[in-house]
Amino acid sequence: MISGGGYLGKTETACAAAAAFEDVWRDLHRQLLPPPVEGTRDLFVPVAYCRTPVRATPKGLCTAVLDYFGAPHPKTLNGMIRAVRDSLRDHRTTALLLDDITRLRLHREDDQDTLDLIRELMDLNVTLVLVGVDIPSSGLIRGGYPDPRTGQLIIPPVRSGKSFNPTAATQTERRFDLVDLDPFDYDTTEGMTAFLDHLAGIEDRLRLFRSWAGMLTDGEMPEYLYDRTRGIVGLLKRLIEDGCADAIESGAEQLTPEQLATIPIRLGNLADRDPDAGEVPEIPKDVSPPQTPKKPSRGRNKAFDDQGTPPAADA
Template identity: 85%
Template sequence: MADRAPDDSGIVPFLRAGPPPDRTRREGWRQWREQRDLFTPAPKLSLEQYTAMSPRRRALHDLHRTATHMNIGLLETPMSARITKLMRGRLRNNALNFEPGTRDGLMISGGGYLGKTETACAAAAAFEDVWRDLHRQLLPPPTEGTRDLFVPVAYCRTPVRATPKGLCAVILDFFGAPLPKTLNSMIRAVRDSLRDHRTTTLLLDDITRLRLHREDDQDTLDLIRELMDLNVTLVLIGVDIPNSGLVRGGYPDPRTGQWIVPPVSTGKSFNPAAATQTERRFDLVDLDPFDYDTTDGIAAFLDHLAGIEDRLRLFHTWPGMLTEGEMPEYLYRRTHGIVGLLKRLIEDGSTDAIESGTEKITPEQLAAIPIRLGNITDRDPSEIPPIPETTEPGPRTPRRRGRNTVFDDTGRAAEAT
C-alpha cells in the first residue's frame, strides 16, 4: 500500500483494494502486520500549488487528503507507552524462558475507545517483527502450507456467548485448522496448533464478554488459564476488568503487585482438577484517558493535539490551531480526553473543512458536528463510551462558590424565632 502522488494515469495508489485485513485470521494478521506502517500521507501543498492543478488532480488530491485524515491512527500517549513497554518486556522475557511451567500473563483494562486493542496489537506486531528476524537468522525457514508454519502471535476475539467449544473454535479458525466434533478433541487440537506453529503470544480481545454467573463462562475461563501451561503468554483485553468479575477472588501479590487469580471452583468444569490448578498470575494494567487536572496531564494532551495537527492537510491551518486559545479545553470537554472520540471528532471536522472550503478547524465549526458511533457494529455494547453532549464554544462557566458561613452568629436569630 505504498503511496505516490496521484497523476493523470488513472491510478489511485493510496486506495486499498478489498476489505481491511481480518486480524482474527492468520493471513489477515500477517497482512496487517506487514502493511501497518506503509500508508503515505498526502503531500503538504500550498494553496497556490493546489489551484494550479487540473480539476481532476485537485479531486484526487482532495481524496488523498481525506484518506490521510482517516488514517491518522492512534498516536502514542504516555498511557499507551507505559503499556507498550510492559508488554514488550513480558513477551520477550517469556519467549526466552525455555523452562516448563506457567507463563505470567497480562490484563489490559480500560474504557471504550481508549485504544486498548490497537496498543496491544501494535506491541505484539513489533515483538513478532523482532522474533521473526531472530528466527530467520538462526533457524531454517518453514514450508508454506504445512503445520509447522511459524506463527509467533495469534489474535482472537472472545465469542459473544462464550463456551469452551466457542473459544477453541476461534483459536483454531485463526490458524485455519479443522474443527473436531468433541470438546476434548478441540482442546487437543488447540494445544497441537499452538505447539506446532511455535506460538508464544495469544491475544484474547473482548475478554469481559465472559459473564461468570453462567457455567459455560466459568468453564471457558478455566480453559483460558489452562492455556498458560503451554509456554504461551496470554494477553487479555477488556473493558473495566477489575469490576467485570474476571478477577473475582483474586488478590495482588504484595511483593510483585501481580494479580493472583485462582481457578473458578464452582460449576461443572470440563477439567475436574480445575480447583487444584496452580494459581495464575497476571499483571493488570489500565489504559486511562487524558487527565486535564494536572500540569503533566495538560502537557501530554497538548503534545497529542500537536501530533494530530501536524498530520492534517488543510490549507488555512496555522501553528497552534489545535493547541492554543480555547481549542484544547473545548476538545477536552467534547471528548473527556478519550483518544478514540477525539480522533472521530477531528476526522469529521477535517471532512467538513474540505467540503465547506473553510480549510481549517475551529470550535464554532466543531460545535455543529456531533460525535456518532452508532455505525460501529463489531464492538460489544460495553465498549461504547457515553458521548459528551455537543457543547457551544467558549470558556467553561466557573462554578459559583457559596458564602462562608462559619463565623455567622445564628444564636440571636434562633432566639428571636
C-alpha cells in the same frame, strides 16, 4: 491484563506492542531457520489475536483461535482443544491476545468453562494477553489480591460450576500484571501536557490547506476538544476525522471550535460491540464552543457635531 474504558485504545496499544515484539522475534528466527511443519498455513506466527465471542462458550473460543490460523474445526470439544494446542505449537506462537475478555459473565456456566479453557492454555509455552473493559469490576479477578512483593495480582482458580477441565479446581494460583489505561487527564500539569502532545501529534499529520501551527493546541481548542471527548482517544479520533471531512467538503480547510460544534460524534458500526460489557462509552452532550468575548465599542467623538441653530432666547 490490559484494562480500561471503551474507545481508549486498549486493542491498538496491545497490537502495537505485539507487532514490535513480532518484528524482533522474526529477526531472531531468521537466523535459526526453524524447519517447516507439514499441513500448516504459515510456518511461523509469533503472535495470534482473536476476540472473545459475545456469547462465550469453549467451542466459540476454540473456533476463534482456529479461524485465525486457518485450521479445520474438529467436531468434538476435546478435538477442538487439541487442535488449538497443536496450532499454537506448530506455528511456534509465543503470545496469544484475547480481546474483549470482559464479555465473559461468570454467573453463566458456559462462561466459567471458557475461563477454565483460558487457564488451561496457560500450561502451554504461550503468554496470554487479556484485553477488556474495566477488568477489576468484571468479576474475572474476583478473589484476586495484589502480591505485596511484586505488585502482581494473584488469581485463585475458579471452584464453582462444572467444567470439561477436571483439573480446574486444583490448578495453582495464576499471576497477572494488570495494566490500566485511563483517559487523558486535564486537571494536572502532567495530564494537560500529555493531552497537548497528543493533539500536536495529530496536528502534524493533518493535511488541510488552511491549517496552521497550533490549530489544535492553541487558544480555546484544547479545552473544547477535551470537553467534547472527556479525553477518550477513540472519541477524539472520530470527532477530528469527521471534522476534517466536513472542512474538505465545505472548502474551509481548517478546524475551529465553531465548526466542530456542528458535528456530532458518531461511533460508527456498533454491531460487533457489546454495550453491556462497557465497550460503548457515553458521549458527552450539550458542549458549546467557547464564546469569544466582544470588545466594547469605542464611543464616537461628538465634539464637532452640528447641534443646529440655538433658540432665540439663548442666542
